[in-house]
Amino acid sequence: MPSLKDLRNRIASVKATQKITKAMQMVAAAKLRRAQEAAEAARPYAERMEAVLANLASAFEGRDDAPRLLAGTGKDDVHLLLVATAERGLCGGFNSSIAKLARERAKSLIAQGKTVKIVCVGKKGFDALKRDLGAYIVKTIELRHVKRVAFENANEIGDLVRAMFDAGEFDVCTLFYARFQSVISQVPTAQQLIPATFGEAAKTVQTDAVYEYEPDEGEILAELLPRNISVQIFRGLLENAASEQGARMSAMDNATRNAGDMINKLTLSYNRQRQAQITKELIEIISGAEAL
């Protein structure tokens, strides 16, 4: 049975923890709003880009002179997994659910006899994957110093991916990130970057108008495809940032509530014990008086 002093100390420490989790929750809420705004602001660009590319790409379907970024290398032996996670922990299952999806994909590819290379964006993904897939990780990109993800950050990653692709280091590239659905729900998502794929939604936006191209379609496509990789990575990073803050917010909300429950329980047993002690002392005094 802990003494009264022990209980007092524990209550004080849980209260301090609760203050921290509460503060973290509020900070996450403020950051979430900003991240969500950034993600929404980036949406028009990515959507337009996708629609235009889908339009152009459909003209090249099945043609031999289609750019390699669109048609692929014709093999799928080497897979590059680009795993985007957060730089910090304490955000519920956010990092581990992305890492889990990537790990499952990597294991199934290895079982099929394919070569797997992993590039981690964010330290937590590296931490989660290094134990069992450490040998496959070719590079880790840290974005710790970045307060707000800018397009340049995504572009640097895009440059790296393009350089690796041009050097023939992989055939298929997939990006892993968590799509932001709501504060309580973030969906780990795998998106294939190379060869480029386009969502069904983008395909239906096709217009009937006959476009004039300047320079010709092939050149435009050749210029836009590499850019599209950066744009998709950027979108993934922004979704990830919003998801991270959302996940942290609900995790910290839970933690604050649990701390509250714990404080209630501890206070109850503290009061009980204090009452027991008072009763004990009274009995001692009364029985002492009766004995006289």
Added chain:
Amino acid sequence: MAGAFQFELVSPERLLLSEEVTMVVVPGSEGEFGVMAGHAPMMSTLRPGLLRVSREGGADQAYFVRGGFAEAGPKGLTVLAEQATSLSDLKAEDIASQIRDAEEDLADAGDDDARARSAAALAQLREVQAALKLA
């Protein structure tokens, strides 16, 4: 007067402009072109340069754009630029540092193709710099 049409200027980070305008001059990779209401559907890539927007009432605005493409369609004109800055926010150092980058690219260029590309980019940036000093 053909009237106004919808114009959108979008960068990866945000939507810079979405409004009714009377004319836009776009720095296309094969030359500048003006777009007015009812333009034939076309698509063009961009080179670094100034994009000028004219509105009804005469309030003109200029943006520095770099990389991306312009799409004129039945619904209006959309410019997707990898970088877009309003001319009033653009600083001389920004251009100067981009020119330095381009010079480095030129020095690093491995084959003739890459060299030609970076030389063209450098020339275009210098052009913008010269134009800005005059303005």
